[in-house]
Amino acid sequence: MTEIIAGLYVSPVELLAVLGAFGLVVARWLPAAARPRVTIGAGAVLVSSAIVLGVVGIRWQMVPVLAGAAVVLPFALRALLPRRTGRPAWRARWWLALPGSVACAGVIAAGPVAAWAFPVPVFPEPSGPFAVGTRVVQWTDPLRPESFTPDPNDRRTVVVQLWYPAQESPAGAERAQYLGRTRAEARTVSDALVRGVGLPGFLVDGVPRARSHAVFDAPVADGGERFPVVLFSPGAGGVRTQNTAWAEELASHGYTVAALDHPYDSAAVVLGDGRTIRAETASTGDRAEDDELAVGWTAIRAADLGFVLTRLDQLDRGEISDPLTGRLDTGRVAVTGHSMGGAAALQAARQDERFDAVIDLDGYPHGATSPSLSQPTLALTQAITPATDPRYVPRLSEALDHSTATSYRLTIPGAAHLTFMDGPLYLPPVPSLVGSLGRAGSPHVVAATSLAFLDSTLRGEPGDLPGLLSAYGDLVTYP
Structure with missing residues (x-):
């Protein structure tokens, strides 16, 4: 398990997984020109982080992060694929997508909150001369x-x-x-x-x-x-x-x-x-x-x-x-x-x-x-x-x-x-x-x-x- 970042109560790999998951949620609401790059980058960060966590051990606090990302990932990738007719990629109307985005963001956010509530303890540095x-x-x-x-x-x-x-x-x-x-x-x-x-x-x-x-x-x-x-x-x-x-x-x-x-x-x-x-x-x-x-x-x-x-x-x-x-x-x-x-x-x-x-x-x-x-x-x-x-x-x-x-x-x-x-x-x-x-x-x-x-x-x-x-x-x- 990599070192926990003091104050955040997550490891660097876990932090990357959280950022990747949020990136997939946010990408849907970005301008069309930025959307593909952010989606691909966030997806790559998420997948690679998930693989590393699978090797070193996944804490339960990361389960909602990965679950929320798993829900949003198919929609994010589908939005990148052009239709066979050559028309722009399909996207749900905003009033349909907004509740789903908010729900996924909430599930993902539960991970860092749980890590803060039940952290890997970080011990204070002893202050003496020895x-x-x-x-x-x-x-x-x-x-x-x-x-x-x-x-x-x-x-x-x-x-x-x-x-x-x-x-x-x-x-x-x-x-x-x-x-x-x-x-x-x-x-x-x-x-x-x-x-x-x-x-x-x-x-x-x-x-x-x-x-x-x-x-x-x-x-x-x-x-x-x-x-x-x-x-x-x-x-x-x-x-x-x-x-x-x-x-x-x-x-x-x-x-x-x-x-x-x-x-x-x-x-x-x-x-x-x-x-x-x-x-x-x-x-x-x-x-x-x-x-x-x-x-x-x-x-x-x-x-x-x-x-x-x-x-x-x-x-x-x-x-x-x-x-x-x-x-x-x-x-x-x-x-x-x-x-x-x-x-x-x-x-x-x-x-x-x-x-x-x-x-x-x-x-x-x-x-x-x-x-x-x-x-x-x-x-x-x-x-x-x-x-x-x-x-x-x-x-x-x-x-x-x-x-x-x-x-x-x-x-x-x-x-x-x-x-x-x-x-x-x-x-x-x-x-x-x-x-x-x-x-x-x-x-x-x-x-x-x-x-x-x-x-x-x-x-x-x-x-x-x-x-x-x-x-x-x-x-x-x-x-």
């Missing part, structure tokens, strides 16, 4: 049985993707596949995510085609600097790659981000041996029962986060052979998460003092609020509306108010729950779904506030943190 590398590791905890399976010998396994500061890759280096190590894995994960919300898979067929800015297995940045570590847990049913734009931005500023897949909770986890583990967690519809289930799932995630931090510490010390050995500053660690992952981050911080800071991306706190948090915490929340769970803000405030460190709750106007992940990059820009900050604004706000907090808490950089945060929304400081 290039970004990425790699995937898989670790099994020998001390924890897998609670989702009946096999007593089955041990808990997690898949972790690392984004880290890297050396600049050569021009033309292949960028990392989004959602997986391969296109096949990306397709498996994408299909599972879509099924989880009850949508037909073809709507987001552009997502597995996307590539981010990181390079798989790029050499670690020169200089010997040790990088603070940020662990990330995705939302319920979410996957390790759901915050790729955020992770790449942090890595470009000198952090190593370790994002987890939680087997049997994440929509689909593809293991190193090729097996795929599907999600088994599901809401029952009963609030009390769902709250109880969420407490258990959050506890498993919190244990996963602690285990991964142990493995990263072993990796840094050389007990696990890895290019990042000696480059991870596991004495400066933040634990973060989105939605249920944010709740898991809060619980992990309560249980493990190795975590130095917490970021909760619009996560409702599940489980006990004791012991009190001893780490500075940043909770980013969507705009609070009458439709918001009335328990959310009081519950979150209770957790932060009992903290023994200065913590913050930042409510971002125009944000929705999916603002805090990559969703705005590939979902329709419906405010109730992804917020109203836009495809460029959403990742910028979430990354900028996260970086300001991490720079202050992990790196001790001086500055007015409350002032920086309050520039993005309504800030409450705790306790």
Whole structure:
């Protein structure tokens, strides 16, 4: 698939197909002298583009373009053929042709509109001084049985993707596949995510085609600097790659981000041996029962986060052979998460003092609020509306108010729950779904506030943190 043109959300070949199809519609209304040249040129562009798309793969958004062109093409070509009597080529009267032309133009236009609504995501260019590398590791905890399976010998396994500061890759280096190590894995994960919300898979067929800015297995940045570590847990049913734009931005500023897949909770986890583990967690519809289930799932995630931090510490010390050995500053660690992952981050911080800071991306706190948090915490929340769970803000405030460190709750106007992940990059820009900050604004706000907090808490950089945060929304400081 050729590169997507930023802002248009179509590839150059797709754009040529759209222009060729419109050219056939418009040709009928041109002066007689120009009509043949435009018809032949537009037809040639359309046919050649359709052939190329057939080879590289046709997105569903292009189907109305090709369908509209298929309807108008016979009429356009017929109008070029002279009658046997030698009289001028036949053309329908304008009042008969106008409704057909308008209808075909509308069908063709539906293609670019659909590509805009469900695009191949275009990731923002990381703004930091480092290039970004990425790699995937898989670790099994020998001390924890897998609670989702009946096999007593089955041990808990997690898949972790690392984004880290890297050396600049050569021009033309292949960028990392989004959602997986391969296109096949990306397709498996994408299909599972879509099924989880009850949508037909073809709507987001552009997502597995996307590539981010990181390079798989790029050499670690020169200089010997040790990088603070940020662990990330995705939302319920979410996957390790759901915050790729955020992770790449942090890595470009000198952090190593370790994002987890939680087997049997994440929509689909593809293991190193090729097996795929599907999600088994599901809401029952009963609030009390769902709250109880969420407490258990959050506890498993919190244990996963602690285990991964142990493995990263072993990796840094050389007990696990890895290019990042000696480059991870596991004495400066933040634990973060989105939605249920944010709740898991809060619980992990309560249980493990190795975590130095917490970021909760619009996560409702599940489980006990004791012991009190001893780490500075940043909770980013969507705009609070009458439709918001009335328990959310009081519950979150209770957790932060009992903290023994200065913590913050930042409510971002125009944000929705999916603002805090990559969703705005590939979902329709419906405010109730992804917020109203836009495809460029959403990742910028979430990354900028996260970086300001991490720079202050992990790196001790001086500055007015409350002032920086309050520039993005309504800030409450705790306790």
